[in-house]
Amino acid sequence: MKFGSKLLHNGNEMDKQTGALSIPIYQVSTFHQEDIENGQEYDYSRSGNPTRKALENTIAKLENGDRGFALGSGMAAISMVLSLFSANDHVIICEDVYGGTYRIASKHYNRLGLEISFVNATDLDEIKRTIKPNTKGLFVETPSNPLMKITDLRACVEIAKEHHLLTIIDNTFMSPYLQRPLDLGFDIVVHSATKFIGGHSDVVAGLIVVKGEELARKTYAIQNSFGAVLGPQDSWLLLRGLKTLKVRLDYQQKNAQIMAEWLANHEKVEAVYYPGLESHKGRETHFNQADGAGAVLSFKTVDTETATRFMKKVRMAAVAVSLGGVETIVSYPVKMSHAGMPKEERDRLGISDNLIRVSLGLEDIEDLIEDFDRSLE
Numbered sequence: 001m002k003f004g005s006k007l008l009h010n011g012n013e014m015d016k017q018t019g020a021l022s023i024p025i026y027q028v029s030t031f032h033q034e035d036i037e038n039g040q041e042y043d044y045s046r047s048g049n050p051t052r053k054a055l056e057n058t059i060a061k062l063e064n065g066d067r068g069f070a071l072g073s074g075m076a077a078i079s080m081v082l083s084l085f086s087a088n089d090h091v092i093i094c095e096d097v098y099g100g101t102y103r104i105a106s107k108h109y110n111r112l113g114l115e116i117s118f119v120n121a122t123d124l125d126e127i128k129r130t131i132k133p134n135t136k137g138l139f140v141e142t143p144s145n146p147l148m149k150i151t152d153l154r155a156c157v158e159i160a161k162e163h164h165l166l167t168i169i170d171n172t173f174m175s176p177y178l179q180r181p182l183d184l185g186f187d188i189v190v191h192s193a194t195k196f197i198g199g200h201s202d203v204v205a206g207l208i209v210v211k212g213e214e215l216a217r218k219t220y221a222i223q224n225s226f227g228a229v230l231g232p233q234d235s236w237l238l239l240r241g242l243k244t245l246k247v248r249l250d251y252q253q254k255n256a257q258i259m260a261e262w263l264a265n266h267e268k269v270e271a272v273y274y275p276g277l278e279s280h281k282g283r284e285t286h287f288n289q290a291d292g293a294g295a296v297l298s299f300k301t302v303d304t305e306t307a308t309r310f311m312k313k314v315r316m317a318a319v320a321v322s323l324g325g326v327e328t329i330v331s332y333p334v335k336m337s338h339a340g341m342p343k344e345e346r347d348r349l350g351i352s353d354n355l356i357r358v359s360l361g362l363e364d365i366e367d368l369i370e371d372f373d374r375s376l377e
């Protein structure tokens with residue numbers, strides 16, 4: 001079955017008792033136990049809830065994994081995964097990882113004794129050089145935010161296998177429609193489902209999918225103990241959002257391609273970062289491991305004034321920190337997502353004052369181009 005059909009027919013699309021074509025929202029904390037001698041599937045909603053379970057089974061199917069987990073936010077999912085490691089373990093994380101991941105790793109888990117190294121994961125030799133006897137994990141994100149740098153996933157798996165590292169990827173930007181890292185040998189996929197999976201800018205949620213029974217058992221034990229589970233209402237919103245993931249992304253991706261090409265030819269634009277452009281560094285690697293360029297791009301204007309003026313003038317696109325919604329969202333990383341990063345670090349990574357990130361929505365592209373053209377003047 002191809003991906004679009006699988007979104008609608010994966011064994012979790014129907015309430016088995018009534019045939020309802022939408023999973024009921026089991027708004028409940030606890031379940032009556034018929035027989036205290038024998039356990040039953042559900043007893044308490046932190047441990048398991050039928051609406052959440054339908055979502056967890058669905059995402060596991062879509063990522064071709066063995067078990068899925070739904071959490072209260074992308075950061076809850078990432079924090080939970082990092083808690084699979086122990087004090088004195090060393091974990092390698094890509095340096096342009098999501099800001100919240102950088103923060104929880106370097107300010108919290110670090111303090112609890114987890115040793116963390118941030119590396120440029122597009123440089124495989126740098127990954128290899130950073131591995132030590134106590135290295136236990138490799139955490140990457142590709143394309144990265146906001147400059148869409150590409151990490152070679154198969155090469156990461158090869159390095160990790162040799163050194164018995166647990167491999168984790170934040171697949172938020174691609175979603176399982178465009179990139180399925182477990183098929184390439186990764187052990188764990190995490191998502192901020194707040195973005196493309198929810199898709200409507202109306203829910204904050206996180207998802208995890210793991211491969212292998214032992215890892216599934218371990219992760220479940222942590223989910224149940226950690227307790228940051230997703231509520232049934234929000235689980236239902238994700239189930240609903242997922243059904244249109246393919247049509248949304250197909251359209252948003254087409255908009256992104258047109259916008260990227262239009263921006264690349266604009267006299268007020270210095271550079272465009274989008275894997276769909278021939279000129280994009282890592283493009284070949286990207287299309288070896290993903291089925292599309294996605295719907296997020298970044299661009300640099302010729303100077304800072306043009307960028308700040310653009311952010312003030314833009315009307316149709318929302319100015320916000322998130323991405324992946326049905327509406328086009330523009331953000332200004334130095335003042336928004338990356339404001340907490342020291343300036344020297346931002347400069348080193350190329351996150352400059354003239355950089356703007358765009359997440360394309362479902363508007364007619366002609367209207368967006370008109371809005372952007374007016375705002376760049």
Ligand SMILES: *Cc1c(COP(=O)(O)O)cnc(C)c1O
Nearest residue numbers: 073074075098170172192194205
């Ligand atoms: C938004 C985001 C997160 C954090 O997810 P929340 O749902 O906001 O907690 C993690 N990774 C990436 C790539 C993101 O874009």
